[in-house]
Amino acid sequence: MSASFHHRRDLACSPATAWRLLTDPEQMNRWSAAPIALSDNGIGDRPDGMGALRVVTLPGGRSRLREVVELAEFPRRFVYRVHDGGPLLLSHRGEQTIEATPSGCRLTWSVELRLAGGLSRPIARSIAKQVGASLDALAALAPGEPDSDDPGPPADRPATLTRSELATLRGAAFESLDAQIGIADRLAAAGDPKQWFARVYQYVTQEMIAVADRPEALRNPDWVLALIPVFHDYFTANLAAYEDGGPCTPAWQRAWSLCEREDPDHPERPVMRGLLAGVSAHIDDDLPHALADVAAARYPDRDLREFRPDYLRLAPVFTAASDHLLADLPRSHKPWWTPIAARVHPQVRDDLLGRKGFHVGRQRLKAFAAARAAVVQS
Known part of the structure; x- marks a missing residue:
């Protein structure tokens, strides 16, 4: 059985600035309770490009989630998936959407995961609590961030075959x-x-x-x-x-x-x-x-x-x-x-x-x- 959680935060910054804070491991480490390390860039030689690999070390340091960026639609939608999270983690997918608002932008972060042994719900509750605390830190950080003029990662180009x-x-x-x-x-x-x-x-x-x-x-x-x-x-x-x-x-x-x-x-x-x-x-x-x-x-x-x-x-x-x-x-x-x-x-x-x-x-x-x-x- 899978479990999921959703977080929403209003951020006092532009969508492009929020994107930078949310998708660049170097910036993420400024607010995330779980350290993030980049393993390999994605397309465009960027950490937020499709195909990028990163490693998230969960609090306590004993568990690591190895993620791949599956979709990067700057500055609106970012999707990642854990491809290796240990033998008990059967699936883990995260999606972040960013919508412009009059005062900045609204972030919605959704995660769906599934673990063996009936652990999905308790682990989801634990991760949701950690992510929520991290997003509170992000919301406090965002107002002081300068506007980003980064054009974002290139879009992928899936083939259009007949x-x-x-x-x-x-x-x-x-x-x-x-x-x-x-x-x-x-x-x-x-x-x-x-x-x-x-x-x-x-x-x-x-x-x-x-x-x-x-x-x-x-x-x-x-x-x-x-x-x-x-x-x-x-x-x-x-x-x-x-x-x-x-x-x-x-x-x-x-x-x-x-x-x-x-x-x-x-x-x-x-x-x-x-x-x-x-x-x-x-x-x-x-x-x-x-x-x-x-x-x-x-x-x-x-x-x-x-x-x-x-x-x-x-x-x-x-x-x-x-x-x-x-x-x-x-x-x-x-x-x-x-x-x-x-x-x-x-x-x-x-x-x-x-x-x-x-x-x-x-x-x-x-x-x-x-x-x-x-x-x-x-």
């Missing part, structure tokens, strides 16, 4: 999915243990298409659909090279080698090791290249950071793909913790597994940063 163009991208994505199904089926028919990673790769593609098909889920579904065939080409090229005895990347060489290993006493162990190695090869090796390739080919005039909110929204597809595979595995190949995992929220499970092996969320952030650096250097 239905035909979007259908073409979707068709290419499904062609990749069909090819991946064929690969997994071929390996399964041959009794090849590489089938398990091939199958989970198929499920990742399937889940990406499903997310892109939900109008409310993404701002740039065309970008997600365009990525799928590029991922597919890297995946199939390395598999073909490995099967032919030719050169493939070291990460894929290791992954496919681990996938082929067998342990008669513990058949689940090589399956899990192979899956982790395959996911690592996909995220660490292929993902930065694919992101940079699509940026250069289709979006050369757009800042890659504009797509970061959508990119972070794709994180659950890996969990969903893993769950599909766990359901497919024969009983002898299922890890011992499978029955327990079914009773634990996927985000909690992912966090626990990430501490023992490959942390998908953190590595995906590194992959995006590597892609961004490659785009900037090109």
Whole structure:
């Protein structure tokens, strides 16, 4: 169950000045009870630009919320989302709207959050109290602030594709999915243990298409659909090279080698090791290249950071793909913790597994940063 809270404050300053105080971490630290640190700028190389990353340290210092700026409509509307708030925080979205008034402006700050274990309401009450106290400090600070002449961050430019163009991208994505199904089926028919990673790769593609098909889920579904065939080409090229005895990347060489290993006493162990190695090869090796390739080919005039909110929204597809595979595995190949995992929220499970092996969320952030650096250097 989710919980929400809303705060309103009349501020004796212009909307542009209020925007600066509300969205720049350096200014926010003048009134916020929770310290805010900028991790990376968004578009326009600004802390308030779409795609900016910041970290909020809650009072007490033990909990941190990692946020991404999802929308910046200067000076009226600012939306952020917590993409990593620990295993118990399932969702957290904040929206700030600013309206001009005769004496300055009116701020409305709305937050909706959801936690595991029935904690949503008590945590929301606690955060609401802290935010309210911080806004009282902001209201006291605002009258002495000089008017801001900052033009604000650039607006994002989501692509305006025709239905035909979007259908073409979707068709290419499904062609990749069909090819991946064929690969997994071929390996399964041959009794090849590489089938398990091939199958989970198929499920990742399937889940990406499903997310892109939900109008409310993404701002740039065309970008997600365009990525799928590029991922597919890297995946199939390395598999073909490995099967032919030719050169493939070291990460894929290791992954496919681990996938082929067998342990008669513990058949689940090589399956899990192979899956982790395959996911690592996909995220660490292929993902930065694919992101940079699509940026250069289709979006050369757009800042890659504009797509970061959508990119972070794709994180659950890996969990969903893993769950599909766990359901497919024969009983002898299922890890011992499978029955327990079914009773634990996927985000909690992912966090626990990430501490023992490959942390998908953190590595995906590194992959995006590597892609961004490659785009900037090109």
